[in-house]
C-alpha cells in the first residue's frame with residue numbers, strides 16, 4: 623500500500639482533444655473528494671481557466687518535428703528539463719498517482735513518475751495509440767482507452783488495458799438527455815459546423831459554398847452556427863450574409879454543449895472528443911477526418927460512428943460544395959433519417975467514462991494495482 627498523501631496529478635496539454643478528457647476526470651475526482659494537481663507544458667494557454675482553484679504547474683516539453691534525427695535532437699533538451707522539473711514537483715507534492723492524456727506535454731511528468739515509482743497511467747482517446755502513449759505504455763502501471771483494442775497496443779501491454787471510454791466534461795453530460803428535435807417541413811433547421819478545438823480551414827472553404835447552392839426555401843429555414851479560424855471569421859460570416867442565411871460565426875464556442883444539443887445536424891472533423899460528444903448527446907453528423915494524419919486516428923474514430931449508422935463519413939477528397947449541398951438538401955427534407963442517425967449515434971456512447979476512469983485512478987492511487 624502506498625503511504626503517499628499528496629494529490630492525484632493530471633498531465634494534459636496540447637489541443638482541447640487532450641485537455642478536455644483530463645478536465646472531465648478532474649471534475650469527477652474533485653466530486654469524490656480527491657485533491658488534484660495539473661502538470662502541463664508552457665505552450666498551452668487557457669489551462670488554468672479549465673482547472674479553477676487547482677494547482678497548475680507548467681513544465682517544458684517539445685514535440686519532435688518532422689520525425690527526423692534533427693527534430694529529435696532539438697526536442698530532447700526541453701524534454702529532459704521537463705523531466706527534471708516534474709521530478710521536483712511530484713516529490714514536493716508527494717503525488718499519489720499521475721495520469722497522462724497523451725501528447726508530448728505529458729511525457730516529462732509521466733517519465734518522472736515512473737522514475738520515482740509513483741503509480742501512473744495513460745488514457746488514449748483515439749482508436750490508435752498516440753506516440754507518447756506508445757512510448758510510455760511499457761513503463762506505466764495502467765492503460766485506459768476509449769476503444770476495445772487501440773491500434774499499436776503491444777501484446778505485452780494489452781494486459782494493462784482497461785476500457786473506460788472517453789470522459790466528457792460535466793457540461794456535455796448536463797445535456798445528454800436532451801431529446802433530438804427533428805425539423806419538419808418549413809421549420810427552422812440548425813446546422814452546427816466546427817473543426818475540432820482549433821478550427822479547420824476546410825470547413826470555411828466548403829460549407830458556406832455548399833449552403834449557397836441550396837434552394838431558397840431550404841436556405842430560409844437554415845441557421846448556421848459555425849466555428850472558424852480567427853482569420854476566417856469575417857469571410858465566413860460574409861458568405862452567409864450574401865446567401866441570405868442566418869448565421870452565428872465565432873472562433874470558439876465556450877457553450878458547445880448547448881450548441882450540440884440544439885443542432886439538427888453537425889458537420890465536423892472526427893477528433894476523439896468530437897465523436898464522443900456526438901455519441902453521448904446523440905446527434906447526426908457528417909464527419910470529415912483530418913487527412914494526412916500519420917496514424918489516421920480521425921478516420922478510425924469516424925468509422926466507429928458511421929459503422930453504427932450514426933454519422934456519414936466524408937473523406938476530405940469528397941467534401942466538395944456540390945456533394946455537401948446534395949446531401950444537405952436530401953437530409954433537410956428527410957427528418958426521419960436524421961432521427962434514426964441520432965439514435966444510432968447514441969447507441970455507441972459510454973456516458974459513464976469519467977466514473978470508470980476515476981475508479982481506475984482511485985485503484986491506482988491506493989496502490990492496489
Ligand SMILES: CC(=O)N[C@H]1[C@@H](OP(=O)(O)OP(=O)(O)OC[C@H]2O[C@@H](n3ccc(=O)[nH]c3=O)[C@H](O)[C@@H]2O)O[C@H](CO)[C@@H](O)[C@@H]1O
Nearest residue numbers: 637638639640747816818819849874875878893894895896
Ligand atoms: C489536429 C489534431 O491534432 N487533432 C487531434 C486533436 O483534436 P482536437 O483538439 O480538435 O480534439 P477533439 O475533436 O477530440 O475535441 C475538440 C473539442 O473542442 C470542443 N470545441 C470545439 C470547437 C468549439 O468552438 N468549442 C469547443 O468547445 C469540442 O466540444 C471538443 O470537446 O486531439 C484529438 C484527441 O486526441 C485527436 O483525435 C485529434 O486527431
